[in-house]
Amino acid sequence: MTMHTKAAPQTLPRFSSTFSPHVLAEIRRAAATGIYDIRGGGTKRALPHFDDLLFLGASISRYPLEGYREKCGTDVTLGSRFAKKPITLKTPVTIAGMSFGALSGPAKEALGRGASAIGTSTTTGDGGMTAEEREHSSLLVYQYLPSRYGMNPDDLRKADAIEVVIGQGAKPGGGGMLLGQKISDRVAAMRTLPKGIDQRSACRHPDWTGPDDLEIKIEELREITDWEKPIYVKVGASRPYYDTSLAVKAGADVVVLDGMQGGTAATQDVFIENVGLPILGSIRPAVQALQDLGFHRKVQLIVSGGVRTGADVAKALALGADAVAIGTAALVALGDNDPSLESEYQALGTTAGAYDDWHEGKDPAGITTQDPVLTARLDPVKAGRRLANYLSVLTLEAQTIARACGKSHLHNLEPEDLVALTVEAAAMARVPLAGTNWIPGL
Amino acid sequence: MVSDNVFDLERIKLRDLNSALHGASEADAAKRWVVKNPNGAHAVAAGIRVPMTVQIDGHVGYYCAGMNQQATVIVNGNAGVGVAENMMSGMVHVHGDASQAAGATGRGGKLIIDGNAAARCGISMKGIDILVKGSIGHMSAFMGQAGDLIVLGNAGEYLGDSLYEARLFVQGSVASLGADCIEKPMQDEHKSALHEKLKQLGVAGEVDVSSFKRYGSARRLYNFHVDNAGAY
Numbered sequence: 001m002t003m004h005t006k007a008a009p010q011t012l013p014r015f016s017s018t019f020s021p022h023v024l025a026e027i028r029r030a031a032a033t034g035i036y037d038i039r040g041g042g043t044k045r046a047l048p049h050f051d052d053l054l055f056l057g058a059s060i061s062r063y064p065l066e067g068y069r070e071k072c073g074t075d076v077t078l079g080s081r082f083a084k085k086p087i088t089l090k091t092p093v094t095i096a097g098m099s100f101g102a103l104s105g106p107a108k109e110a111l112g113r114g115a116s117a118i119g120t121s122t123t124t125g126d127g128g129m130t131a132e133e134r135e136h137s138s139l140l141v142y143q144y145l146p147s148r149y150g151m152n153p154d155d156l157r158k159a160d161a162i163e164v165v166i167g168q169g170a171k172p173g174g175g176g177m178l179l180g181q182k183i184s185d186r187v188a189a190m191r192t193l194p195k196g197i198d199q200r201s202a203c204r205h206p207d208w209t210g211p212d213d214l215e216i217k218i219e220e221l222r223e224i225t226d227w228e229k230p231i232y233v234k235v236g237a238s239r240p241y242y243d244t245s246l247a248v249k250a251g252a253d254v255v256v257l258d259g260m261q262g263g264t265a266a267t268q269d270v271f272i273e274n275v276g277l278p279i280l281g282s283i284r285p286a287v288q289a290l291q292d293l294g295f296h297r298k299v300q301l302i303v304s305g306g307v308r309t310g311a312d313v314a315k316a317l318a319l320g321a322d323a324v325a326i327g328t329a330a331l332v333a334l335g336d337n338d339p340s341l342e343s344e345y346q347a348l349g350t351t352a353g354a355y356d357d358w359h360e361g362k363d364p365a366g367i368t369t370q371d372p373v374l375t376a377r378l379d380p381v382k383a384g385r386r387l388a389n390y391l392s393v394l395t396l397e398a399q400t401i402a403r404a405c406g407k408s409h410l411h412n413l414e415p416e417d418l419v420a421l422t423v424e425a426a427a428m429a430r431v432p433l434a435g436t437n438w439i440p441g442l
Numbered sequence: 443m444v445s446d447n448v449f450d451l452e453r454i455k456l457r458d459l460n461s462a463l464h465g466a467s468e469a470d471a472a473k474r475w476v477v478k479n480p481n482g483a484h485a486v487a488a489g490i491r492v493p494m495t496v497q498i499d500g501h502v503g504y505y506c507a508g509m510n511q512q513a514t515v516i517v518n519g520n521a522g523v524g525v526a527e528n529m530m531s532g533m534v535h536v537h538g539d540a541s542q543a544a545g546a547t548g549r550g551g552k553l554i555i556d557g558n559a560a561a562r563c564g565i566s567m568k569g570i571d572i573l574v575k576g577s578i579g580h581m582s583a584f585m586g587q588a589g590d591l592i593v594l595g596n597a598g599e600y601l602g603d604s605l606y607e608a609r610l611f612v613q614g615s616v617a618s619l620g621a622d623c624i625e626k627p628m629q630d631e632h633k634s635a636l637h638e639k640l641k642q643l644g645v646a647g648e649v650d651v652s653s654f655k656r657y658g659s660a661r662r663l664y665n666f667h668v669d670n671a672g673a674y
Contacts (some may be wrong), residue, residue: 033668034577034668035666035668040518061578085611147566148528148547148566148568151528151547152530152549153491153509153528153530154511155512156509180664180665192549192568192569192587192588193587193606193607194606194607194664196665197606197664197665197668198664198665202566202585205526206542206543206546206547206562206565206566206584207505207523207524207542207546207547207562207565208523208524208543208584213504213523216484216485216503216505216523217504217505219484219485220484220485220488220504220505220508223457223460223488223489224462224485224489224508224509226464227457243627262527305586312673328509
């Protein structure tokens with residue numbers, strides 16, 4: 001007689017939440033190489049974001065405007081506090097600072113073409129101003145960075161505004177990192193450094209230390225440019241109330257606040273994922289600082305860090321910002337991480353949508369590279385057109401929402417137009433939890 | 443005919459002075475511009491773009507002659523933080539002492555300090571030549587990229603920390619060297635180069651080039667390697 005034994009049911013292999021496959025792979029990679037992971041882009045972890053807010057469209061108690069028929073203004077003037085020549089953008093969506101070096105020449109040109117077509121500005125980055133960038137950007141903001149790579153007073157005077165960069169959302173307190181692979185002859189010459197070495201930009205300005213010094217530094221920049229240019233001060237979101245207050249005290253015309261979802265050319269993954277504040281939790285403290293000082297809408301506030309849609313734009317403005325800046329989304333509009341390049345992304349060990357090894361200089365899209373063969377792939381005219389289209393969509397979407405809330409200008413949106421879907425978002429954005437009058441913490 | 447343009451900062455605003463300096467044409471180079479009673483004002487003579495000579499009689503605050511291009515700026519007194527910061531060309535001569543970050547990020551031209559300079563002299567220098575007849579403070583030439591820092595006196599701690607390709611010549615003692623900064627042999631070619639620099643700076647013959655030591659980057663930290671992480 002044959003005994004038939006039935007195999008006992010087995011448990012499915014179960015991965016630890018703490019030691020997930022990604023975490024395990026990272027431990028193995030670290031053990032093998034002895035160096036932290038360096039990558040580009042912004043944080044990838046889930047964070048409270050604009051998606052956790054909803055607009056309250058008009059019904060009886062509010063009166064909507066007719067979509068596409070009634071005017072909803074989008075313009076914004078920046079630098080009206082001190083500058084003799086403030087700048088006016090036709091849309092409150094501007095292009096965040098990204099360096100030539102981190103990005104290819106055609107990519108910078110495309111950013112200029114796209115932004116100029118829509119009437120908004122672009123921004124230089126760590127590495128200085130290129131002639132192509134100035135030529136193709138009708139409004140160009142010149143970043144004054146701790147590294148002072150490529151810093152030139154003639155370029156200060158050529159700029160339409162000056163942005164004193166103190167911090168970046170992806171790495172508040174950290175400096176830049178442009179690895180040797182991307183240091184071409186031109187990039188090396190612009191930065192006065194040997195070709196091929198790792199360029200670790202300073203995390204703090206060399207010739208000033210605290211906010212009192214910043215005030216004097218801003219005065220110097222104004223003197224050198226004859227008080228013509230708006231002076232922005234950019235900070236990574238970490239202590240937005242105090243940093244905004246001090247920037248105003250130092251004489252900023254505009255405060256730029258970059259949340260931790262904001263991208264970077266390359267830095268440590270552990271930094272990107274663990275330092276800073278999400279933009280959702282940063283705007284209200286910054287606005288509060290401006291209001292407490294009596295400078296809201298007088299010193300303009302630009303916010304950035306993960307802005308993707310017109311709804312994000314409208315929500316940022318409703319929370320009190322004057323404009324937003326986009327970086328990662330602009331690169332995607334140009335063609336970054338495009339699925340049409342999937343086979344090439346796979347050859348690099350990744351997939352379209354997840355490629356972030358920008359520091360390696362192998363970007364198949366020709367955007368985050370200095371390889372002449374790869375950079376030649378990006379058509380700056382076509383890519384610029386894509387960016388212009390995207391900027392138009394952001395603006396139209398924001399207008400659509402604003403009209404539905406009964407607003408004749410995007411800047412008339414207000415926190416009262418918003419509710420939150422989660423307790424966390426309600427607390428951070430200081431708007432009521434949906435269906436209640438409860439704002440946690442207030 | 444050389445004539446004076448005298449600006450008394452007790453009677454006119456800094457903005458008026460700088461505006462006049464910025465509006466000066468190259469034809470104004472023949473004039474001698476004199477600034478009286480600076481009284482520690484900041485950004486005095488910052489942003490000049492033409493080859494003119496500006497003499498400042500008194501002490502100046504932060505960023506005197508900042509981003510200078512082509513001009514000669516003479517300070518008959520002491521200078522505050524960041525004198526001649528990011529200078530592109532020309533010359534700045536401080537007859538007294540200088541505070542921190544003298545010549546910071548300077549890209550060209552010459553900065554001469556007759557007295558001492560405080561901490562971080564030549565920080566992130568990118569091509570400027572700096573001559574300090576006295577001594578310099580700690581962390582001088584931090585991240586120095588290019589140019590020469592020549593010190594007749596002593597240097598404080600951590601000289602040349604994280605140095606790139608700037609060249610450092612010190613006649614006196616050095617309290618300590620920073621990460622990746624090493625003493626390098628002072629060979630004939632270096633003595634010759636130093637002599638040439640001293641000549642350009644107007645002090646050739648005053649000092650013996652053989653009495654200097656040369657410092658530069660060991661270049662061990664130019665590309666990150668975990669085995670060097672402890673060097674920082």
